[in-house]
Amino acid sequence: MKYIEPHAHMVSRTTDDYQHMALAGCAAVCEPAFWAGFDRSSAAGFHDYFCQLTEHEPKRAAKFGLQHFCWLCINSKEAEDVKLAEEVIALIPKFLHCPNVLGIGEIGLNKNSRNELRVLEMQVELAAEHDQLILVHTPHLEDKLKGTRLILDVLKNDPRIQPERVIIDHVEEHTVELVLNCGMWAGMTLYPETKCTPARAIDILETYGSEKIWMNSACDWGVSDPLAVPKTALEMKKRGHLAAAIGKIIFENPKKFLRQSPNFKLGV
């Protein structure tokens, strides 16, 4: 079944993963900028990473027939150093003209600190100034509820931000309603041990509906599954969801949100 993987950190994955995703029906993969698992030592490290996301990774994906898109930012795990964040944010505008860039992301919060919040505000400013879509990372585990509330406050307080151009990712049962009630999109991340399992993600769909919501694997260098989206589609089928309803969640919805960026054009 054709699907879009709207959140995957492919620089951390193997060519086998690209092959398996293509075989499973993946049409396009979207890669937000994130933490490498260690702190980069300078803005130059981010410059190289942005080159990787905009030049090298699309070519690697294309070898498997996949279109590759990306989002740019400094992530919240490296946002405690505000000076570094300022240097990295200054690099981003020159990359916004690259043909596979969809917007600013995944920005957000990690431990809900003052500096993280300051850097989030700086990147919301960047997105507003350049009329970019926004993809937001919400914190993990016990920090998610508080972080989601703080993030929504920042976004709602900026009149330039149109809620339908923002996706708040990694929602769970205790945060999804907060996001949807703000008119923003919600992303459900399918992980083996944290965030949502396929069964819980489908529970959320059955409870809150299928408008302004998508599913992603957020596969990266940690415990994660690049085929989580098609596996969840299979689970939906087992639960009696019709093909059109499944297609809406795994293909039509991400396409609807992402095509708000002029750079998101799916090939034949």
Added chain:
Amino acid sequence: MTRQQVLDLYFLDARHKLIELAAFLDRVERAEGQDDFRLKSFRAALAKLNGKKKQKAKTVLLAFSDPTTKPIAKATSKGACGAYHPQISPISADKFAKPFLRKSA
């Protein structure tokens, strides 16, 4: 899906997970030492499962969540440990976080 269909599809999986929870509590309780804030949160969350109130998953997630509303002064760790503690959670969560479990994405 009907209730019967849900049971047919998920009962064995839920039964398996419930026994895993019970075995985890047995394992913790026969080990020497004291409970910490995580086990206290765990027991509090477990108590929310009993009864007819709806939205049990949401209620359990809320039981583990930081209820405060103001940003912390400084992030001195990157990880999360799964349960809120006013002193421990923001200061040294990495000590309690499982290595390579969800510091990513």
